Amino acid sequence: MSLVCPAPIATRGSILLGHGSGGKLSAELLRDIFLPAFANPVLAKLEDQASISIGGARLAFTTDSFVVKPLFFRGGDIGSLAVHGTINDLAVGGARPKFLSAAFILEEGFAMADLRRIVDSMAAAASHAGVPIVTGDTKVVERGAGDGVYINTAGIGQLRDSVRLSASMARPGDVVILSGSLGDHGIAILSERDGLELEGEVSSDSAPLDTLVDAMFDASCAGAIRCMRDPTRGGLASTLNEIAAQSKVGMEIEESAIVIHDAVRGACELLGLDPLYVANEGKLVAIVASESAEAVVAIMRQHPLGTDAAVVGQVTGAHPGIVTIRTALGTSRIVDMLVGDQLPRIC
């Protein structure tokens, strides 16, 4: 955990764990190293997937590496997570996921039985979502140069006609819809890692969101869904801060509207974690025009992954770039991005 403000990147000589957190250090790395070098208008949009055109087809393209520790946890494993994560990045970009790649970096000595279990889990997750894994790669590094297995999945989806989503499109008056409970994935990983005995078992929420997104587009007027994100590393707080910054709007969240399972809440209190920053792997947040909000929430609640969907806040023209939360006691506080990590290697 690195919650104090570190020196600016120019004076830091090496990579910190927090550079992989999805928080301020990650954003700094992107802004100072990657974006200036790879300068191009697609990347500069800072979405979780690229929108591209080839031969008349409008496509979404995304990549994610998975380094989660431990490899197996309640509710999933690195394999299913790698499939769901990339499917979700395509889905929340407004695309129908079509094809995945899978690339493995294996550590010498890794148990063949564990590899088989992970590969079977990936295959089941891909098959369940109807998205085939069509190309792959395997590298092996010496014992001690890896940590069992790291997996990269890239994905291609087909963008819906006439759908244009962007984190820069939230407008004052829009509402913030959250598809369900917060923090399940992060706490499931943490309890597995630390051998925590929680009251009530916590399972990762890792799941493919593509059919939930299908239903949402069916229920909304054209253009009513401004943007969607899956709040993974950095949690809901980081996701909303990113959208607020890119759209130059404020957001006001109602704590009472957010579902947090009792066991997750208990673990967070025990560990001093804020569930707003804990990772999710089967949830989405959508910024939606208020006139479509009711219809979108209603259809989400009919989907198994959206039964707890709710409007949890609204977009405001006041305090651009700032996200606030109104607590159950009626007070209000600012929800900033963290500098570094609450929980490293969560995905």
Add this chain to the structure above:
Amino acid sequence: MSLVCPAPIATRGSILLGHGSGGKLSAELLRDIFLPAFANPVLAKLEDQASISIGGARLAFTTDSFVVKPLFFRGGDIGSLAVHGTINDLAVGGARPKFLSAAFILEEGFAMADLRRIVDSMAAAASHAGVPIVTGDTKVVERGAGDGVYINTAGIGQLRDSVRLSASMARPGDVVILSGSLGDHGIAILSERDGLELEGEVSSDSAPLDTLVDAMFDASCAGAIRCMRDPTRGGLASTLNEIAAQSKVGMEIEESAIVIHDAVRGACELLGLDPLYVANEGKLVAIVASESAEAVVAIMRQHPLGTDAAVVGQVTGAHPGIVTIRTALGTSRIVDMLVGDQLPRIC
């Protein structure tokens, strides 16, 4: 190096370095673990890139992770290699490379200056080839759980109309064309790693092959190019064995027709390596109908990456699945795939 035949995979409990070699162990892992699990017709074609269709567009899709050690070497670095490798997999599949992704797994403590140098090198390679890096990801693992940086690049290309390449399409009477010298990349890496003092400096041949491929298609009759591959891990020998097996044909190679730089030949003799198995990162091998061979070689020689292009062998109906080489002394020997690695972590 693991040149004796190991036990079949079912009796082996864990991953060996040789499973990442591009040789027989890699093929076994693919056949026994990945293909049965991910079962689908695109993957089953065993090409280095998937041919897919979305919205009427015919695309190639490929992924590669790079774990090369050391990160910097004469003629390139892990960054330029990651860009060239994926561009080349698309190009030899008959596609025009269009978009790349880049995903980094960084080790805590990795020098920011080295990351910047690698990212700048990737950007320069991508820009030189005109293929933008449009989406990315960064993860950080703890000190000791990685080896500085691993990079995955996935790529999307647009397949040429009417071009259908496949390693199963070599036919007796076709010729084998090689674009240039063998072994430069592998020996450059090895000499850097071991601090070898070679007579004459060896630079990696890492380079983007897309414009060479463009020229080859311009020069050949439709359908004359049966298949192309870039002979990376496992070298020319492994590549030809794969094509021979998939096409159920034999191949006869002329040693005297293959260019090997003196310093590479010297290093191979010193180290007991066979240059036929050493990795290349800027070469391609093409199986071409004999009537187009002369025109294809002529146009290749006009390209900076094809000045040493030559017909190095032919496809035969005799001994299907077997590759032989006729030595300078006029004797002939079988060139089998290796079981494991000559040189681990070469790319």
